[in-house]
Amino acid sequence: MLKIVSFVAMRLANYINDLLYRYDCVIVPNFGGFVTNKIGAKVDENTNAIYPPKKQLTFNAYLQHNDGLLANYIASAEKITFEEATEKIADEVANWKKQLESSSLTVAKVGTLTLNEDYKLIFEPNEKSNFLLESFGLAEAAASEVKRANEEVKVVPIAEEQEATKRVIPIAVKRVAVAAAVAGVLYTGWNTVQNQKQQDIIADQEKLVEKKIQSATFVIDNPLPTINLKVTKEETRNFHIVAGAFQEVENAYKKVKELKNQGFEARIIGENSWGLTQVVYGSYETKELARKALQSIKENISEDAWLLEK
Template sequence: MTLANYINELLYRYDCVIVPNFGGFVTNKIGAKINASTSTFYPPKKKLTFNAYLQHNDGLLANHIASVEKISFEKATEKISIEVTKWKEQLETSLVKVDKVGTLTLNEDKQLIFEPNNNSNFLVESFGLSETESKEIKRFNEEVKTLPSLEEDETKKVIPIFVKRAAVAAAVVGVIYTGWNGVQNKQQQKMLASQEKSLEKKIQSATFVIDSPLPTINLNVTKEEGINFYIVAGAFQVEENAVKKVEELKEQGFDAKILGKNSWGLTQVAFDGYKTKELARKELLRIKETVSEDAWLLEK
């Protein structure tokens, strides 16, 4: 698999994927949108941007590659470095296409310009949803024609029986048409209301926003004497969810703990902390096989 494939996979599960010494791909959840002029509904999605200042190796990408390819963390880091060198050389003469993610180019000031692939939606909750167009409902006002009054002649004329039957049939058809037209209108209204309600349930608020460039990533980790390595179980926007995760892991026998908030304001939770890298990596492999494939190693 290529580096682009690994980045693509991680963007479905994480808000930020950093390519060491190159930059970070950052996602930001946005809600559903409605284009009133075209009556088109757009599902919630993750808006993708690129931040060239995020270059610190947080271990996420390298750990993922090492896990998939069954290689060491150092070997995975080396593979990333080789690919980054190729990208930088390619940018000097042309663009770099990151498959299913977007394209990168250099402007006249040698600044990276990122153009996301709008056909990709990394929001898992919107999987399978596409833009929907609701056709305009046209309503017709039936014109009621006034029937001329029939004046009976002094000598009453006998109306033939087939004329009476034709008049009755015409009246019945008119009633049926009116009823059917009303049913169609109601069905169209229900369909539109159902579409709007379905989209409203999917509306998500943004959980990750970077307003200004970040020179580096410095994690605010709880310091423990002699403990330099942690196996990260996840990062949470709501602190209560982080506390629940710690309790859940402790019930499973782990000495779980909260490490503090990272630079994006997310509270990190660890399975446990370790004094040596060898011991931590050995435990990481066990956790990946038995508990969570998303676990990764953080070095303080």
């Protein structure tokens, strides 16, 4: 019996909402892509409000090619095949486009889409949603304004200040100052003598130690053998260009062999969260290098390739 799944139960908008917490880009095939960009905390000087770090959300209508992320997620959640999930997405996209011809479209807590006079999609993100996991639970906070007291400072001329000081210093204070100066001279002389004695003692000790070192002989009868340690460089290539995800491991190995024959450093990087074996064209140390390679692969090999940070 053929299993029939209602896409109403699939809640496409909610699946997009869930994936945006874990990925920087979620593409809806033949519709567009929701792209996030991390921004730091900021302060609104007009309202004195402090906003936590967040993922800034935008919509790119040119990102329409199926990268497999959304379909794989839906297939795993609804326990249907990848092909069935792709068909259901296509049906819902058709409904979205029809709805946009007469009204706006709200995509869960992601935002709202409308068509302008030129029939171009305009996206308004939901400002209340924050898809940055590190900021989970952090809300807008109010900051109180710091007011500084303006105290009048009276400026006294230097000549007047010195004259006033001279009048209030008693003779006894002057005598105490003279006595302190004399004591300081005596202490300095005594301290110099003590320092010289200490230096003489240290010099004698250094000479004694030097003689003992020169007369000592160190012989090691049974030296320990040399140990060669092989240090493996820690894997730092965390940016991968995904060629595909396979349910059968044998198909994954076939894909690796095919890509290696084409000159790629292809390999298997394990299973994804849906249990599919992932095969990559190659792995890179920086996102910049990975993006350049991805662009070349999309233009010359396959438009289905996509970037994974892991």
